[in-house]
Amino acid sequence: MKNAPYDVIVVGAGNAALCAAISAQEQGAKVLVLERAPQEKRGGNSAFTGGGFRMVYKGLEDVKKFVPDLTADEIASTDFGGYTREEYLDDLGRMTEYRIDPELAEILVDKSTETAEWLRKKGVRFVPRYGAQAYKHEGRFQFFGGLVVEVVGAGLGLSEAEFKAAEKQGITIRYNARATSLLYGRAGVEGVRLVADRVEEDVRAGAVVLACGGFEANREWRTSYLGPGWDLAKVRGTRYNTGDGIKMALDIGALPCGNWSGAHADPWDLNAPEYGDRDIGDAFGKHSFLFGIMVNANGLRFVDEGADFSIFTYAKYGRKILEQPALMAWQIFDSKVIDRLRSTYRIKQVTKVTANTLEELAGKLEGVDKEQALQTLKEFNAAVRKEVPFNPNIKDGRGTTGLTVPKSNWAQTIDTPPFEAYGVTCGITFTYGGLKITTKAEVVDAEEKPIPGLYAAGELVGGVFYFNYPGGAGLMNGAVFGRVAGASAAQYTARR
Ligand SMILES: Cc1cc2nc3c(=O)[nH]c(=O)nc-3n(C[C@H](O)[C@H](O)[C@H](O)COP(=O)(O)OP(=O)(O)OC[C@H]3O[C@@H](n4cnc5c(N)ncnc54)[C@H](O)[C@@H]3O)c2cc1C
Incomplete structure (x- = not known):
């Protein structure tokens, strides 16, 4: 968009947001990241995680790609098993009682391995998930459940590595900047209204990626959508995910999607x-x-x-x-x-x-x-x-x-x-209901048409998780669709 200071604004600074920002920048976009939290509390739920990433892998050879420093002892005493595309899709289907959007499921699964490789190239380091996904039994470890690696330093390690990569690529990050609404004109989304230090400000851009979490930290929404008792649940992660991104998109006509009464x-x-x-x-x-x-x-x-x-x-x-x-x-x-x-x-x-x-x-x-x-x-x-x-x-x-x-x-x-x-x-970890997106991570309106200039990734997308969830799929979901959303937003803004 002419005269806009940024090509892409990414709202949020967790795993989905930073993957979106890095991916948009890789496509040549000038990117601004807005983080509601102060710098010392940055990174959303992603920074609280155990760092487990669920991906398709074909046994030891693939594990070695992610963990090149496996010791001879580890290799000798471990059966790493494997996790096929079909098993991943089956687990997503079984866990969600076959309600998961099949197109999104295929993208999540098919891009899982390459996305983990991309993260590794960006500086995220992985180790085998011993202790949680493999027990020593009769002298050997045998991996089960499809989740073979976690990030070194868990969530904080992941978050630090992603911020480092974003900063290295020259992405601007503003802290204490809470997005409150979308600037919406004839051509579609044109930027974001934010509040910083109690002052409102409009920032314009060619496209916006919403990646600012679900509504798990919003006691009122929890009670309204999840039901009685949920007001009293403890929040496992950040206090900043109060559904702002979902609300901003619904306010301009986005379609609610997925399991609004469900939560992890x-x-x-x-x-x-x-x-x-x-x-x-x-x-x-x-x-x-x-x-x-x-x-x-x-x-x-x-x-x-x-x-x-x-x-x-x-x-x-x-x-x-x-x-x-x-x-x-x-x-x-x-x-x-x-x-x-x-x-x-x-x-x-x-x-x-x-x-x-x-x-x-x-x-x-x-x-x-x-x-x-x-x-x-x-x-x-x-x-x-x-x-x-x-x-x-x-x-x-x-x-x-x-x-x-x-x-x-x-x-x-x-x-x-x-x-x-x-x-x-x-x-409570995160909520399952949210926005409907296309395979290019475009947010759609009530007629299921993409809202020009608006993209979404991560927890605030509905249609992926229902009722239950295979551990490690949340981070992978954010990373895969973050990358897709960032690239789509950058390409859109370049065309505009
Ligand atoms: C304790 C814990 C352990 C977990 N362990 C794992 C695990 O091992 N593996 C796994 O796959 N998943 C795990 N998860 C789930 C995982 O955290 C989520 O699936 C994933 O991190 C969501 O990423 P996200 O980027 O969508 O959201 P987040 O990482 O929560 O990022 C949201 C961002 O948006 C910001 N924000 C919110 N509102 C605004 C606003 N209005 N303006 C600007 N910024 C805003 C927040 O400050 C934050 O930076 C765990 C979660 C928790 C809480």
């Missing part, structure tokens, strides 16, 4: 702060429930803790906990499995009790019916199919028999002291 939410430490803590990152998350049981305030189990690998269940079990009395539960383990719990169970800021007998433990579970909890443990122990061998690296079929709420895999009696229990509540 996990079992999260009972006493975690209201919003995420960047120093703790995702370590308030308690995802090793598959090795024990969870009881609610009535002392009853309420989910199949071993229904699948937790990478396929954790994102829907937050909601289940929210639905329990007092919105909480306790996860119970015995000493047989303690060394299998993820490192997030060993942080200082943890709600934990220990005991040498089950009776003593049940008495320490604050807010729980002690007698019923003991009864539940007794019935659970009696129901375990002890004849089936335990194997944490496969769905081992070692379940229970005869329980109203079964446990399908990894069931072990809870009978060997010392016992440990961890208090959890619901932590």
Whole structure:
């Protein structure tokens, strides 16, 4: 656009936004990034993540491309498995009950490997996800669940690497700059109105990419769209994702899309702060429930803790906990499995009790019916199919028999002291409802026609995740569509 100071404005500075900004700049665009947060809190939810990226990979050879410094020892003791295009598409279909937009699903999957390679070239470093996606069993690690790598330094490492790449490419980043509306003229979107230091300002550009997150940190919208109780959920990440981007687009006629009553939410430490803590990152998350049981305030189990690998269940079990009395539960383990719990169970800021007998433990579970909890443990122990061998690296079929709420895999009696229990509540990660985009990341209006000059990527796009989610797909979704949105916006503005 003539006389506009920028070709592309990117709203937000998380993973999706920075991938969009870098990609637009690669196409020759002059790019401005607007970050609502102050510099020391920059990077959105992406900076809080465990850094797991889900991608198609063909075994060791592909893993080596992302982790060139794998040691001989790691190679010898690990079966990295593989993850095909079909498996990725199947997982997305299964998790979303086949509601995912099939075209977006194919783009996400087909561009996953090349996008991880692109990130690596931009300075993002990866390591194998030992401990979470592969356990040492009979001397070997075997990867499962399709999520093989995470970023060195987790979310903060990712965010720092992406900011460094953006700055190196000469992209301008403004902090404390909250976009509030879109400048919309005859030709389409022409820029953004923002508020900085309480002063309104208009900035013009040829195109705008919205990548400023969902509405998980907006208590009022949560209650309106997700339902009662969601006002009381803890926010796992940033406080700045309050749905601004979605609202700005809806205000000019964009079409709402996807699972507006759905959200990604996990079992999260009972006493975690209201919003995420960047120093703790995702370590308030308690995802090793598959090795024990969870009881609610009535002392009853309420989910199949071993229904699948937790990478396929954790994102829907937050909601289940929210639905329990007092919105909480306790996860119970015995000493047989303690060394299998993820490192997030060993942080200082943890709600934990220990005991040498089950009776003593049940008495320490604050807010729980002690007698019923003991009864539940007794019935659970009696129901375990002890004849089936335990194997944490496969769905081992070692379940229970005869329980109203079964446990399908990894069931072990809870009978060997010392016992440990961890208090959890619901932590909301991000919301699933948002804007509808095309395969070029163009935002569409009520007639499903692209709104000229408007693009979107990341959490605020609807139509990708419904009900549940395969871990590691959020960052990949942001990166893939961020790249697409940035390139599309730059090409559009060059034509304009
Ligand atoms: C604790 C935790 C752990 C997670 N672990 C993983 C994981 O290991 N793997 C995975 O795939 N996913 C993970 N996720 C999910 C992942 O964070 C999201 O899928 C992804 O980061 C979303 O990226 P995004 O760029 O869309 O949003 P964000 O990273 O949240 O970025 C949104 C940006 O927009 C800014 N913003 C908001 N409103 C405005 C406004 N009005 N104006 C200007 N800027 C604005 C925010 O400040 C922020 O910079 C995790 C999430 C959390 C919270």
